[in-house]
Amino acid sequence: MDEQTADELEATTLALKQLGLNSGATVVGVAAASAFNEYVPEGHRPSDFMPGAKSVVVAGSLGPSNAAWQSPNRRLMEITGYDFRENVASLVMAEHIETVHGYQAMQAPALPTSGQHPPMSMMLAAVLAGLGTRSIAANIILHPTYGLLYYAAAITTMPLVPDHQLEDNVCPARSCVKMYELEGKTPCMAVCPADDGGCIDATIDDGEITSSYFNRERCSTRAMNFGIRGHIKQVELLTAADDIDEAKAVLYSDDFRRNLSSVGRYKESVAQCFECMRVCPVGRYRRKLK
Amino acid sequence: MFRVHAGLPGRALPEEAEVTEEEPDWQTVKSELLEGVLKRGAMVARVGDPDLLADVAPGQRPSDLLPQVKSMIVLGGSAPRVGEWNSPRAEVLETVGTSDRMAAIGSALARQIEERLGYYAMNVPTSTDQDDKPFLDFTAAAVAAGAGSPSLAGPVLHPEHGFVYLTVILTSLPLPFDGPIEQPACPAPSCVEMYDQRGVTPCTDVCNIDDGGCLGGQIQDGLVIGRRYDANRCRDRVYHYWVPGYQAVLEKVLSEPDVERRKMMLYGSYFTRTMWSITYSNVSQGQCFECMRVCPVGAENRMLK
Numbered sequence A: 001m002d003e004q005t006a007d008e009l010e011a012t013t014l015a016l017k018q019l020g021l022n023s024g025a026t027v028v029g030v031a032a033a034s035a036f037n038e039y040v041p042e043g044h045r046p047s048d049f050m051p052g053a054k055s056v057v058v059a060g061s062l063g064p065s066n067a068a069w070q071s072p073n074r075r076l077m078e079i080t081g082y083d084f085r086e087n088v089a090s091l092v093m094a095e096h097i098e099t100v101h102g103y104q105a106m107q108a109p110a111l112p113t114s115g116q117h118p119p120m121s122m123m124l125a126a127v128l129a130g131l132g133t134r135s136i137a138a139n140i141i142l143h144p145t146y147g148l149l150y151y152a153a154a155i156t157t158m159p160l161v162p163d164h165q166l167e168d169n170v171c172p173a174r175s176c177v178k179m180y181e182l183e184g185k186t187p188c189m190a191v192c193p194a195d196d197g198g199c200i201d202a203t204i205d206d207g208e209i210t211s212s213y214f215n216r217e218r219c220s221t222r223a224m225n226f227g228i229r230g231h232i233k234q235v236e237l238l239t240a241a242d243d244i245d246e247a248k249a250v251l252y253s254d255d256f257r258r259n260l261s262s263v264g265r266y267k268e269s270v271a272q273c274f275e276c277m278r279v280c281p282v283g284r285y286r287r288k289l290k
Numbered sequence B: 001m002f003r004v005h006a007g008l009p010g011r012a013l014p015e016e017a018e019v020t021e022e023e024p025d026w027q028t029v030k031s032e033l034l035e036g037v038l039k040r041g042a043m044v045a046r047v048g049d050p051d052l053l054a055d056v057a058p059g060q061r062p063s064d065l066l067p068q069v070k071s072m073i074v075l076g077g078s079a080p081r082v083g084e085w086n087s088p089r090a091e092v093l094e095t096v097g098t099s100d101r102m103a104a105i106g107s108a109l110a111r112q113i114e115e116r117l118g119y120y121a122m123n124v125p126t127s128t129d130q131d132d133k134p135f136l137d138f139t140a141a142a143v144a145a146g147a148g149s150p151s152l153a154g155p156v157l158h159p160e161h162g163f164v165y166l167t168v169i170l171t172s173l174p175l176p177f178d179g180p181i182e183q184p185a186c187p188a189p190s191c192v193e194m195y196d197q198r199g200v201t202p203c204t205d206v207c208n209i210d211d212g213g214c215l216g217g218q219i220q221d222g223l224v225i226g227r228r229y230d231a232n233r234c235r236d237r238v239y240h241y242w243v244p245g246y247q248a249v250l251e252k253v254l255s256e257p258d259v260e261r262r263k264m265m266l267y268g269s270y271f272t273r274t275m276w277s278i279t280y281s282n283v284s285q286g287q288c289f290e291c292m293r294v295c296p297v298g299a300e301n302r303m304l305k
Helices: A006-022 A033-038 A066-070 A074-079 A085-101 A122-128 A174-183 A187-191 A216-223 A228-240 A244-251 A254-264 B026-040 B090-095 B100-117 B138-145 B189-198 B202-206 B231-238 B242-255 B259-267 B269-279
Strands: A027-032 A055-061 A105-107 A141-143 A150-156 A200-205 A208-214 B044-048 B071-077 B121-123 B165-171 B215-220 B223-229
Touching: A006 A027, A006 A055, A006 A085, A027 A033, A027 A122, A033 A055, A033 A122, A055 A085, A055 A122, A066 A074, A066 B100, A066 B121, A085 A105, A085 A150, A122 A141, A122 A150, A174 A187, A174 A200, A187 A200, A228 A244, A228 A254, A244 B242, A254 B242, A254 B269, B026 B044, B026 B071, B026 B100, B044 B138, B071 B100, B071 B138, B100 B121, B100 B165, B138 B165, B189 B202, B189 B215, B202 B215, B242 B259, B242 B269, B259 B269
Parallel strands: none
Antiparallel strands: A027 A055, A055 A150, A105 A150, A200 A208, B044 B071, B071 B165, B121 B165, B215 B223
16 A cells, blocks of 8 residues: 555546546546545444445446437336446446555445345435435436436545535526426426325425425335336235136236346346436436437 | 536536538448447347338337337347357256347447447347337347348347347447348258258257147248247246246245145245346356257357367
8 A cells, every 4th residue: 555645646536537437437426435424324334334444436327328218118218227337337446446556445335235225325425426416306316417327336445535515406407496486396396296196396495405305115116117126016916816816817927027027137127217307407418319 | 609507507518619510431330330349249240221120010110119210230149158059968058148248238339329429329128028029029120130030940040150149229320231131041951951851950850849849840942931839838948947937936836735845845946046047147048949959050150179
């Protein structure tokens, strides 16, 4: 391990970010490990997983291709997923830190191991690394340029130069504020209103979010029609079936096969609803191609 | 002229440069793209005209998925390795699979087209839509692009490589088409000869539909006619593990009144293997392969020292 000057540290940080970008990330940011302490309780901080953690390197990547967003077949977006490049990038950066710089590094644990909360929040990591801010739409972190991104992170004992959090909230966008002033709702609230069977509600005052409501349980039953949750639902139906013929109707249905297929090929069914993001203006112009 | 970013009030992007667009040399663009995927591991890379699929079932046409589609790039490869084909243990081919590689190459190519060239591109999901139907008729796409031809055994066969896994990228890039191949790969001359002598080909012999198998058909004037294929039986055989195996065990478990026998089924090695093959689906894509094992198309590629 080497002592570095401020300039060298800056150069090392930039080189690491470039490595992440070369490995498939769309954006890379760095947060100080200690920055988490202000926002999350013990047990969910980087140092809880890696004693002596100094930095968290966060990689974000785009989800479905722009063509998938254009498809008139909505089921394609339900099934289609993405290539998890942010995970690849964070693993490559972690390996690079260990093998080249001699500091400890590991991929941050993001999948829930107990209850519905992740051990470490990738959403918070992205915010602290200056990659985006929380939105009205299901609390999704919106990047100012790309909008919806998927995030992964590496925790390391290596000191790096942290990025600043964004000074301006990405959400609400100016057009959304205008719509809210006229109609009392934003595009995402209009497409999935909490008071009309949907998941999203919020108030905006002077261009800032003053309150927001997100019905996560309802959203998850809509966003996760296939995959693990869908399969669990069908196992419940199977165990409650009155006779074997009723069970066979569930067991051999195309829906059952699709559920298991998406459990197996998980990357083909990561999201599934996307309606609040489809109408979100942030990053939408980037989805227009030739 | 400034374009104000929708997400950040007041934040302006740099002034847009004045761009004069020249028509690119599409043949060069195509060559660069296809050379790239061949380097990444695809064995076959061809471009087809999406309009050739105008007559396939509604909902499975390229334009049903991407209205702006101008070309279909069809990639093939990732067949089992020579060593796997030659293993004396049938379990090797039953559990091994490499098709995920094609999906990864297809996704990377779609990304490359969108991010570097600015045209729409999607790697069509290989999983099924409602009613177990595919999102796209992959066989028709492969034939239209000349990535192979239909076979008596079922899979699309490339004249040189034989059986390959396929992935299809739909794009709004107007690439020059390769078009269908002129000489179908199936039936191979040796199969025609065998059929003339015995009335069967290697594939219909190894899995004869009239003798408990899945395949049948005639050859007339060197062409396959009256192909017979028992898809349900093939599915039962090809997928011992994976989703159909899981369904079969669950059906037995749900009909079994004895709790100890239920536990034997649930905790048995077969059910465990089935779950493995679902979650590690990359290691159980094929499983039978017998009709392809005897197929002469591409057989020379399955022989090494």
